[in-house]
Amino acid sequence: MTEEPERPLQLDASRAEALARAVELIAHAWRSMDHFRPEEPPLDDRVLALLKDHLPEAPSPVREVLDDAARILDESIAQPRPRYFAFIGSSGLEIGAIADFLAHTYDINLAVYAAAATEIERQAVSWMGEFVGFPATGGAFTSGGTVSNITALAAARERALPGSRADGLAGRRPALYCSAEVHYSVVRAAELLGLGSAAVRALPQDEERRVRPDAVADAIDADVAAGVTPIAVVATAGTTLTGAVDPIDALADVCADRGVWLHVDGAYGLPAATVPSVAPLFEGLDRADSCSVDAHKWLYLPKACGVVLVRRQEELGVAFSHEQGYLPHQRHELHAVDFTLEYSRPFRALKVWLAFRAYGAPAFRTAIEQNLRQARLLYEEVLKHDDLEPLAPPPLSIVPFRHVPEGARDLNAHNFELARALQVDGRVYVASALIDDRVYLRPCFVNYRTTEEDVLALVDIAREVGEKLAG
Numbered sequence: 434m435t436e437e438p439e440r441p442l443q444l445d446a447s448r449a450e451a452l453a454r455a456v457e458l459i460a461h462a463w464r465s466m467d468h469f470r471p472e473e474p475p476l477d478d479r480v481l482a483l484l485k486d487h488l489p490e491a492p493s494p495v496r497e498v499l500d501d502a503a504r505i506l507d508e509s510i511a512q513p514r515p516r517y518f519a520f521i522g523s524s525g526l527e528i529g530a531i532a533d534f535l536a537h538t539y540d541i542n543l544a545v546y547a548a549a550a551t552e553i554e555r556q557a558v559s560w561m562g563e564f565v566g567f568p569a570t571g572g573a574f575t576s577g578g579t580v581s582n583i584t585a586l587a588a589a590r591e592r593a594l595p596g597s598r599a600d601g602l603a604g605r606r607p608a609l610y611c612s613a614e615v616h617y618s619v620v621r622a623a624e625l626l627g628l629g630s631a632a633v634r635a636l637p638q639d640e641e642r643r644v645r646p647d648a649v650a651d652a653i654d655a656d657v658a659a660g661v662t663p664i665a666v667v668a669t670a671g672t673t674l675t676g677a678v679d680p681i682d683a684l685a686d687v688c689a690d691r692g693v694w695l696h697v698d699g700a701y702g703l704p705a706a707t708v709p710s711v712a713p714l715f716e717g718l719d720r721a722d723s724c725s726v727d728a729h730k731w732l733y734l735p736k737a738c739g740v741v742l743v744r745r746q747e748e749l750g751v752a753f754s755h756e757q758g759y760l761p762h763q764r765h766e767l768h769a770v771d772f773t774l775e776y777s778r779p780f781r782a783l784k785v786w787l788a789f790r791a792y793g794a795p796a797f798r799t800a801i802e803q804n805l806r807q808a809r810l811l812y813e814e815v816l817k818h819d820d821l822e823p824l825a826p827p828p829l830s831i832v833p834f835r836h837v838p839e840g841a842r843d844l845n846a847h848n849f850e851l852a853r854a855l856q857v858d859g860r861v862y863v864a865s866a867l868i869d870d871r872v873y874l875r876p877c878f879v880n881y882r883t884t885e886e887d888v889l890a891l892v893d894i895a896r897e898v899g900e901k902l903a904g
């Protein structure tokens with residue numbers, strides 16, 4: 434009998450020991466996220482020393498490296514903490530983290546047909562459509578809004594300019610229509626799809642920061658008269674800056690009259706379309722050609738997990754399908770790479786599928802409604818204080834406000850410094866944003882761990898630190 438060769442990649446401890454330590458560290462991390470922590474720890478000496486290491490030649494004990502990993506993670510800014518209010522966070526929902534661990538253990542590649550995982554991805558795509566109220570016949574899981582938007586717009590380009598994926602634009606002049614506050618990923622999509630960022634018509638908004646449908650209609654008509662080909666209208670369902678929801682139904686009318694693709698970028702806001710108090714804002718979503726929604730934003734799951742949904746699956750095929758010797762089609766009609774941008778893709782759908790199964794859709798609606806209430810609570814609290822000034826009532830869960838202490842000369846400099854000072858202080862984490870040339874603190878509520886107490890703490894701490902800065 435020949436002897437088993439020793440495998441080159443061996444840990445110094447058994448799998449069971451490594452797993453047991455990992456589980457202890459994960460349980461500790463989850464416990465530490467249940468409540469806010471009063472400060473962000475600085476990088477300690479151990480981490481600073483590790484940062485000086487060159488490529489390791491000698492192995493280290495697995496327990497030591499796991500403990501170092503936990504230390505590094507603990508000294509990082511983690512979005513799931515309940516007082517993380519910056520940008521649009523994600524919550525690392527436990528079932529999602531477990532799903533990722535399981536999925537990565539099997540390391541299935543969703544580039545090609547993968548039996549049950551492929552079928553579950555299809556089902557999860559369909560569940561997501563059902564959840565937000567979009568009649569999807571297809572779509573795919575992506576790394577997030579950026580890839581979802583470019584995927585949908587690639588299909589829109591191919592519909593508007595058939596053959597452009599092969600021939601390029603061949604002298605044709607395209608245009609995309611959207612709000613002036615569209616997410617940059619749409620501009621990036623225009624750049625990467627060869628339309629050029631100059632082809633993006635960033636159009637005026639109404640007093641609630643929603644793109645004006647008349648401005649979109651006029652821009653399309655003027656372009657068509659000048660020989661420009663409209664590729665798509667992008668409605669944003671929850672802008673990144675303030676949470677404004679463009680009037681989807683009116684934009685669907687504009688698009689229907691002119692035969693233009695309507696894409697809804699709901700990366701942030703679309704999960705709220707299912708919540709009764711704000712559902713009317715999303716009317717018309719079911720008339721769009723495609724939409725983007727991120728489970729790693731307002732569905733609380735860990736990154737990276739976006740979904741692009743399309744009304745007609747075959748239009749993704751027109752934009753992405755191809756023949757290669759290494760990808761034979763004889764057994765399955767299409768591989769995932771025939772309708773997605775990426776090749777190797779992890780089984781992202783599992784975390785959405787598991788989360789919907791483990792909690793049921795209504796629990797997500799309740800959690801989103803809670804975040805909406807927190808946003809309204811913050812707005813009302815801000816109104817109670819003479820030294821605070823809100824931007825406007827929040828349409829969704831973003832509530833920009835600024836500190837206006839008596840006698841402050843440069844409010845922009847003050848609020849910019851205040852955001853920085855709050856981040857150093859560490860009790861709350863909030864970022865600043867520039868809106869209408871004014872600097873605001875821009876908290877966003879998309880975390881199921883956040884409580885009303887956390888919301889009120891943001892007001893108290895912002896005023897306390899702001900006063901100290903001003904004084």
Ligand SMILES: Cc1ncc(COP(=O)(O)O)c(C=O)c1O
Nearest residue numbers: 521577578579616618673700701
């Ligand atoms: C409206 C909108 N679209 C797209 C994106 C990009 O999403 P991702 O970071 O998941 O690529 C964001 C990110 O915040 C967003 O708010």
